[in-house]
Amino acid sequence: MKLSGAAKASYGLGAVGKDMVYMLSATYVLYYFQDIMGVSAAAMGVILMVARVFDAFNDPIMGAVVAKTKTKWGKFRPWLLIGTLTNAVVLALMFTAPPTLTPSGMIAYAAVTYILWGVTYTMMDIPYWSMIPAFTEGGKEREGLTTLARSCAGVGSALITIVTVMSVSALGKFFGAAGISDREIERIGFSYFSIIVAVLFILFTVICCINVKEKSTVEMKTATIREMFRALIQNDQAMAVVVAIVIVNCSIYITSNLVIYFFKYDFGGTGWKGDYTLFSTFGGGMQILAMMLLYPFLRRFFTSMQIYFVSTGMAICGYISLLILASTSMNNVFLLFIPAFFIFSANGMLAVITTVFLANTVDYGDFKNNRRDESVIFSMQTFVVKLASGVSALIASVALQVLALSNDTEEGATLVDYSAGVSLAQKMGLRMWMTIIPIAGLVFAIFWFKNKYILTDEKLQEISVKLVERKTSEIEQGNNN
Incomplete structure (x- = not known):
């Protein structure tokens, strides 16, 4: 039913x-x-x-x-x-x-x-x-x-x-x-x-x-921490994808933790809350559209690996444009939609692509180790995303501690331009922390993936054929016995 x-x-x-x-x-x-x-x-x-x-x-x-x-x-x-x-x-x-x-x-x-x-x-x-x-x-x-x-x-x-x-x-x-x-x-x-x-x-x-x-009552397979690490050690492609997920998510999450501080203490103005809302609305919309429409569209013309490199490149371009725009005297929030488009769209596509890559490592593990680890591999995704969230939160917190940004309004002050009391050094520090570190992480993710991940569409097709051949051979041997 x-x-x-x-x-x-x-x-x-x-x-x-x-x-x-x-x-x-x-x-x-x-x-x-x-x-x-x-x-x-x-x-x-x-x-x-x-x-x-x-x-x-x-x-x-x-x-x-x-x-x-x-x-x-x-x-x-x-x-x-x-x-x-x-x-x-x-x-x-x-x-x-x-x-x-x-x-x-x-x-x-x-x-x-x-x-x-x-x-x-x-x-x-x-x-x-x-x-x-x-x-x-x-x-x-x-x-x-x-x-x-x-x-x-x-x-x-x-x-x-x-x-x-x-x-x-x-x-x-x-x-x-x-x-x-x-x-x-x-x-x-x-x-x-x-x-x-x-x-x-x-x-x-x-x-x-x-x-x-x-x-119905179904059997639920769960992976232990030991099984996760064993799968990583034995499946080099799973390791390649997991490291990429950690680095990419750390880079994106650092910015998401700090962007509200950017609008409050750097972009500033008494209307910073409205500007932040506009920016977030546009960015959130682009992320959803990228997941649901842009990725399927690009997949018709490019391989997943090509889209991965395009997406990370888009994110890097977004961060560079954000740093450039933030370092000018502009105060038009709509100009920030330019970096928002690149960063949020890239984030949406990367979320889909890394899940696809992780699924591909299941077949590779079956081919290499003669064992399928679906439950272990997909439990690993949640594990590493949470790990990346913790690491990025720590990095963002260190930035705030170093830059000494805080809300120091007096009683009765309800319309405050917080950026007025922040030095140029603090503002530049915040801009660089939320852009340069993510750029470095994404550049590393590009070279890491290029050197470590080998599961192209052609390679996956080859593995799929060999798995079918091996399964057919095992069935024939069983029948003969």
């Missing part, structure tokens, strides 16, 4: 809520605790790095727990609901830090809530993606649902990127007292905004759990 339209829509709605929560945390937790609550950038860098690395290692553990779960509601939906409820509560608590805490108390609060957020998010993220085989027939239906969910996740991320800053400001002004500072407006606004997102998250997940039924 094929999936109903309601089931597909409900599953997609679950992805929207899930990635709304993820993007709110991934993009704004550093800004919230460092710039608004006053936690030192160095402390936040350590917290984010440790938490993300711990979370990456926690994924296989949660996978094993879900795999062993047996209830009358299935093995996936109970954890999906439990994880959502607990994560929503922790999200609201994380963005509602008591302002009366001491500096050391605030650091402890940030560390505990962020680590708990990561643990509870894993509780629902693992079963969400792992449950697809339990309610789909396979083939085109499964592939179509996965594509739908990934697209809906992109919509959830884009929504948060677009609406957060302006919504936080509006909510803070509505619920805050008259005459409070801009910092206090943001503190109150983030608290109410996180509660709204948490409620929507729970609502979307409940709809998903009600309308998506597990048709």
Whole structure:
């Protein structure tokens, strides 16, 4: 029995809520605790790095727990609901830090809530993606649902990127007292905004759990950390792709962590929030369009490897143009759409391409080692993306610590040009940190991939033919015996 339209829509709605929560945390937790609550950038860098690395290692553990779960509601939906409820509560608590805490108390609060957020998010993220085989027939239906969910996740991320800053400001002004500072407006606004997102998250997940039924009990294969590292050691092409994913994602995430500081303290003006929203709206739209339209279009004319080099080249061009434009006296946000087009489009295509490359290494591993490691290889993708997120957060935090950027508004100041109090040296440092380091990383990724990755379309076809021949030979030998 094929999936109903309601089931597909409900599953997609679950992805929207899930990635709304993820993007709110991934993009704004550093800004919230460092710039608004006053936690030192160095402390936040350590917290984010440790938490993300711990979370990456926690994924296989949660996978094993879900795999062993047996209830009358299935093995996936109970954890999906439990994880959502607990994560929503922790999200609201994380963005509602008591302002009366001491500096050391605030650091402890940030560390505990962020680590708990990561643990509870894993509780629902693992079963969400792992449950697809339990309610789909396979083939085109499964592939179509996965594509739908990934697209809906992109919509959830884009929504948060677009609406957060302006919504936080509006909510803070509505619920805050008259005459409070801009910092206090943001503190109150983030608290109410996180509660709204948490409620929507729970609502979307409940709809998903009600309308998506597990048709059968399926075996869920989970990969241990030991299996991941063994697969990397034995599969040189998987190693090549994993290193590329880490470097590319680190480069992109450094900029995504720092871009809000660029608009607030460099591009500046009292209307920086509106400019940041316009920039994010355009960039988020380009990223989604690149994933859904630009990559499939280019794939008709170029190989995946060629598109990889084109994409990394586009990102480098985007960063160079961003550095050049930022270093001028221009104050027109629409000019920044030029680097945004190149950077965000490249990011969207690279997200698709690296997933394709990782899938290709499964056949290569089968050919080389006579063993297919699908579950191990794809568990590795989540692991390395989270690892890259932690490393990039640490690098961005070091930049903020060195540059000494902070929100120092006085009580009653609600329309502030923060860039006026920032020196040219600080501005140039921020510009270079968010462009030069990513450029260096992407250049390395180009040469690394060019020298290490050998799975061209021709090579993959050759491997595919040899695998068929080997399987045919094994069947014939079995029949003869």
